[in-house]
Amino acid sequence: MGKVEQELIESPGEVNFQTTEMAFQKIMRKIQFQLESFFIRKGILLLMIGFLLGRALILAKLTPFSLPFFASVYVIKKDRAPLALIGLITGAATLSLANAAFTFTITIFFLIVFRISQKWLKNEMKALPFYVAAILGVGKWAESFILFHQLTIYNGMMVGVQACLAFILTLIFLQSIPLFTLYKRRQLLKTEEIVCLIIMLASIMTGTIGWKLYDLSIEHILARYLVMIFAFIAGATVGSTVGVVTGLIFTLASISSFYHMSLLAFTGVLGGLLKEGKKVGVSFGLLIATLLIGMYGEGGGSVKLMLLESAAAIGLFLLTPRALTSRLAKYIPGTPEYTAEQQKYMRKMRDVTAHRVSQFSSVFDALSKSFSQMELLSKEDEGQRELDYFMGNVTAKTCQNCFKKEQCWAKNFATTYTAMEEVIHEMDQNDGSISLRVSREWEKLCSRPKKVYDTISQELTFFQASKKLKRKVHESRKLVADQLMGVSEVMDNFAKEIQRERENYYKQEEQIIEAIQGFGIHIEQVEIYSLEPGNIDIEMAVPFCNGHGECEKLIAPMLTDILGETIVVKKEECASHSGGFCQTTFRSSKAFVVETGFAHAAKDGGLISGDSYSTIELGFGKYALAISDGMGNGERAHYESKETLQLLQKILQSGIEEKVAIKSVNSILSLRTTDEIFSTLDLAMIDLQTAAAKFLKIGSTPSFIKRGHKIIKIQASNLPMGILQEFEVDVVAEQLKAGDLLIMMSDGVFEGPKHVENYDVWMKRKLLELETDDPQEVADLILEEVIRSRADMIDDDMTVAVAKIKHNTPKWASIPVQKLRRQA
Template sequence: MGKANQTIIEPVQNVDIEHTRLELSKGIKSIYSKLEWLFVQKGIALFIIGFLLGRALILSHLTPFALPFFASVYLVRREKSPVALLGLLAGSVTLSFSSISYTFASTIIFLVIFRLTQKYHKNELKYVAFYVLFTVIGVKLAFSYIQQDQVLTIYNGVMAMIEATLAFLLTYIFIQSVPLVTVQRRRRSLKTEEVVSLIILLASIMTGTIGWAVYSLSIEHILSRYLVLLFSFVAGATIGSTVGVVTGLIFSLASVASFYQMSLLAFSGLLGGLMKEGKKFGAAIGLLIATLLMGMYGNSDTVLTKTLYESGVAILLLFLTPQSLALKIAKHIPGTPEYQQEQQGYMRRVRDVTANRVTQFSSVFQALSNSFQQIEEQFEEEEDKEFDYFLSNVTEKTCQTCFKKDQCWSRNFDKTYNLMKDVMNEFDQGKIPLSPRLHRELDKHCTKEKKLQDTIYQELTFYQANLKLKKQVKESRRLVADQLLGVSEVMGNFAKEIQRERENHHIQEEQILRSINDFGIEIENIEIYNLEQGNVDIDMTIPYCGGHGQGEKLIAPMLSDILGENIVVYKEDCAQFPNGYCQMTFRSAKKFVVDTGVSHAAKGGGLVSGDSFSMIELGAGKYAVAISDGMGNGERAHFESNETLRLLKKILESGIEEEVAIKSVNSILSLRTNDEIFSTLDLAMIDLQNASSKFLKIGSTPSFIKRGDKVMKIEASNLPMGMLQHDFDVDVVSEQLKAGDLLIMMSDGAFEGPKHVENYDLWMKRKVNELETDEPQEVADILMEEVIRSSSGLIEDDMTIVVSKIKHNIPKWSSIPVQKTHEKDKKRIS
């Protein structure tokens, strides 16, 4: 009994632990999403970056970062440009009143000139840097003229040109790098120039921390070394040394005192990248070696000690950096293994699809393993082993205290063994008392013949029970093997599909690309994964569309004309900045859609119903509606019915056919518990391409189809789920549905609710036929109200009614006329 309780409790504890782990993971993801929303969507990140760039200096008094940053944000995220301007002004005010006046004046003048002349140029990206150049020259000279008593010198002109040139270059750099840190977009790998631009932006931001110190440790030194450490650890020596050189160069321009930092950062980036195979420890050792070597340029031990402390803090920050962040950065940097994986294009998509399918199979296996409460063991020569255990128990109670023990078991082992086996076999065959011959042999051989017979007879019951249990375990192994065979067939067929698509579809990609280009629509890239009728799957990459719905309004109708069937935009990811790309996925529009309404009530108006229902949209263009009724009421019945639907959903989503899925669920439910708890299942599978349907009813009540004034009944007879392990057959009823049909499914509580009714079928048909509405939710509510009203307002059992309406699927823009594709091109594509 104790073992049984332990077997029941342990899976519950595992489920609780897994549930806690999932809840913790969801909580962390929720925190990350909220922080991302706060910093990216609300613009706090832009404010912080603007604050640091607003106080960043070059050559001690030049501020070339402010206007390029504002101009970049104005182009990329125009609605957030006021936030960026506030950050720039807040940073400038920490320098001087003159600095904030200069920053404010330059941004206002830039805005006025840019807006006034905006209508004269179409491509803003080409000309914005020139606006920044001339604005900086004009404002800088004006401020110099005012500050020096209306006198301009050659020095003022040279410094104005230097700052304007830097601002001109920084504008192009920031336009590429600002979207990388402020815009949520589809993940893609970065180009080399984008990586360098991002490094320049980060280094420029860090120059805003010059002069900050904590316990005499320089903040800019700590952050710059941490940045070099991170990139060298993630991307290797090349990127690490590049980051070191770029960061050191910008720091040396900002402050001459930081000139020696260029050597330290470049050398530490090189060493850290070379030692990246040692993980974070290797990169840290590289920084320490570089710090020791370069620190010797200092004038005293104090300088070296301070530099080591700064490097130590940077190393600490590296170890505190989550591994997930490092991997995320590595995926965007050229040269890393992660970057190479991201660049595989078509094969990456194939791997993703395969991985998703394998993940679904994995969830099926997980559901199977969770449902079983004991580990399957391998048994060899099971009957011989069980007989040995049987004899062991018999001899322990009889021979163990007998004075002839050694004579029987040491000298005449075979005879004793065979004699006991014969006695057991005769008892097993019902020969009581024993045959005279065997009785004489046993009496002659054993001095405790009577006690031995009684003990064998008693132990035989346990022996037979153990053999029966072994047989059940063996049968369950066979059932699981059949299920795994079904999974194997699905995976094999799917692998063949992928191989076939790889060989053929590149030709169709070129043909569709040429056909759409003839319409005047520019397509950056196209990938076709399936062209099967009714199951088309196409990915496209187009230049920035400005959110005008180009894919839905133009490309999808054109693809519909080219392929001869309705194509819709399945998924769309538009770029949030002008120089980006929009990613679109096009799929076949299903010919039919299903609207579903549900009405349910628990027994006695309670909160927990023993009924469960589910609507499942399967990837193969099928829609499943299911109701499960657990035996009894309350939480246990709800658990059983919900578990039935959960397992069924997992198995159906993996692609296994319906009959095999139901047999699998039945075998799981019958093997996982000894309690007499069963559940019914009412499943309708609707093909959204032709509206054909299959009804699989396991111990459930009839369903009804209302087509105009006609009401049809669908019924089948099977025992409830989990009642039988073997020879379980599923009766499948097929029916062709039509647009406008109402499919009404219900549990037995709703079907048999009216106690005064003699013929439930006729009563329910009449109520369905009297319906004056065809809205699924209204129908479900009306029928539920009729059932409860006919029972005098009493709810004597859990009741669930699910109503589904079949409708034609009409895509939103399918009526747009397009130029007809040449018939020859259509034939080539098909």
């Protein structure tokens, strides 16, 4: 019996429940799809909106909604414009037949004018509000003239008001109608779109003015329901805005609804403040607002009716499915759903970017393998093939017209081939000369030995040049393969870094603010980017302290106690005035620090030394110390050694592994010039978290580690950079300890002492005799000893680099505060 069957037998009820739940969700999704398809795709929603807007009024007599709505639908969704027109005419007919006739006539007039002038329009959207305002103004002016046979100032003002309203409503409908016509909307709502949506919804609800159900006003129920929805979704700010806007629209439609604006605004505020109580809290806010406004504004006679209307709105609100409110919340800025949607989009973009970088990494990896494979394939039969080509060129010029051709190459091919191969090998190895034994054997076989020798000598010149060129091509391919592999690794690591999502540390940020402010230090803002042990990264906005050093002396020690590890100020941007804020970055302190000292001298006391040295701080908690010695002395040697260190620094800081970096520098140095200019490299890389060190020595002298009264020698046996194109880098690993002195030097120092047979013993003895552990003093004393041993003569460039490993002791002790627990 399988595991799945066992689980089915053990928990059949649970399986049946899950199956039923999945089936129910599938049915609900199907119903939702069908409803959306019916109302949105088929345009029934526009028909219903058109019906309500067709009978909506302003000041109980103005109807400015119809033409702006139809024009907006015509421009945005032309195939649904007939449905919108049917809805508008039907709604207008519920007011009066004259109103329906005017709506139809003005719409046809708009279509004629807009279609005629459409070919001259560059931007229909920008021109549409002006067309609608002008056409509605002309239509209302004509209607007033026909009805009253004159145009009074009052009628003219009303026509102007309707034209202005039409202009504004067109702009609003152009923003909000796409929300009702797009079947699947992915982009988030802008602020102006939300405001336009609220105005349009309130305008639509004015079409229900006069509708009653058991003496309950439908428009009041729907308005309160709308305010509760937005207060529940977006809080007090948006809820009060919706209440004010909705109440204002209802007030314009009917002066008797003026008190209703106060009720809706108060409901939005209270509902938003009580939204933490879910739907019950928002409903309670509406009841409180209804009681207060009802008793204050209308007297006890109508409070009962207002409470019943509010109860009906609460019933609708409680019956509203959570899926609908959650879906709407995704489009409103400031809501958790909106933030989650943005984070989802950012994660998607991050994953896409990481995937593209990973693809590029794969491409570079494939190219690197392709170059490497090409080299392997080309080496297999290259030697034999080149010999065959070479021998073919020689025989074409010597044996082709010889009378013994058939005898030598047809009957005795193996003997002739072996003998000529030996002649070619002898002349290649001995600069064109040939031994007596080989010449006698060849002359027994060949009737034209002198001509063969001359031809082979001539062909060898071309062969060696071709061989040198092929070697250069091989070196170039090897360099390209190594570089491509290094770039592939860097990009792969970068793709992994991109996919590391920044965690949300809201709770920890609040705890840090509370702990530090409880200590009496005001901080404005805390942003935590990482709480990973050894890699903590926190940014703060701290008030201007006038140079008193609060960040270093107080905040960093407090964070040290809170987080359980040493925190230091990594970067600080101080405010320019007393009212500003300093932006400070706090990072984890490394367990060790490196203190360095250098001493150098040029040959014969010159100004330019062929040695160069550098310290490199890498972004991975590593510290590099390097010395390079260019071949010879003077400006050219200085340029070579300096160029070596600069190339190495740039490649290491890009994230490429140390061995690949050194091989790349070596290839570049060997390929960029035909001169025999070489450089040595002595590189030490120290991990500041563990004090583990890696030593990479390319043609350099030994280094020494002084640990108390013990001297440890570090050496390797690689040739200088630029001599060999292919070499393996030997890496020597050593665990350093606090208090160790690392001494690195160029050959001018190590081999500098005069009349010394064993340089190792001499250097170890001098190091043991040192009475100081200051790096700079040690470097100066070693250089001085070497120069004195040569009677104050400097016969070569000299450089000494000394590094001391120390525990990183914080400058300020931690300040005890409440501990912060890290979340896993």
